[in-house]
Amino acid sequence: MSAPESPREGLLTARTEESSQYRRPMEDEEWRSVVLELRRGLARLDSRQVQARVLGIRQGLNCLDAMMSRYCELTCGSCPDRCCHGKNIFYNRADLLFLASSGLDLPPGQTRARHGEPCRYLGERGCDLDRARRPYVCVWFLCEPQVKLFRQEPPHFQRQALKWMESIRRSRLEIESLFERASRKDGR
Ligand code: SF4
Ligand code: SF4
DSSP: OOOOOOOOTTOOOOOSSOOOTTOSOOOHHHHHHHHHHHHHHHHTSOHHHHHHHHHHHHHHHHHHHHHHHHHHHHHGGGOSSOGGGOSOOOOOHHHHHHHHHHOSOOOSSOSOSSTTOOOTTEETTEESSOGGGSOHHHHHOOOHHHHHHHHTSOHHHHHHHHHHHHHHHHHHHHHHHHHHHHHHHTTO
């Protein structure tokens, strides 16, 4: 499937980097109150603009899922240094804005409540979350053996996958920009 031209009415002066806000350990109670606050902010936005981007992100994630699952099947079983053991993987604000507006079940909390704890979603057979509900860094990350597999793909496949990644990246930044613009108008 080819990457869509998502509608970009009133094209935004988008952020070029995602905010690091909330990219830290968090107790579940704080997580719930952050999500509530973000939902209040999202309710003030033009839902058509947000949903166009959410839809694009979900399509992109669906398209990347097969490739990522295939690579994980080929590489993760024999991995000597599993990336999910990294202690610095967190949901950020763009993840939360996407999840809060996507209609997906929200994960119960941040990846960990305290520094140094393992990711709460790491189960015996890998990540317990479906791909769309993981922090996006867990979705796009290709480790070295997976980069090698990617380079062996036909060029048109590589181009298409990179287009999806770029489209997801842009849509996430635009949701953050919409959110910030509305917050500024409200003087928050
Ligand atoms: S994605 Fe790569 S680094 Fe992570 S567990 Fe799989 S093989 Fe290891
Ligand atoms: S959320 Fe899932 S993919 Fe990401 S670090 Fe935790 S277990 Fe791994």
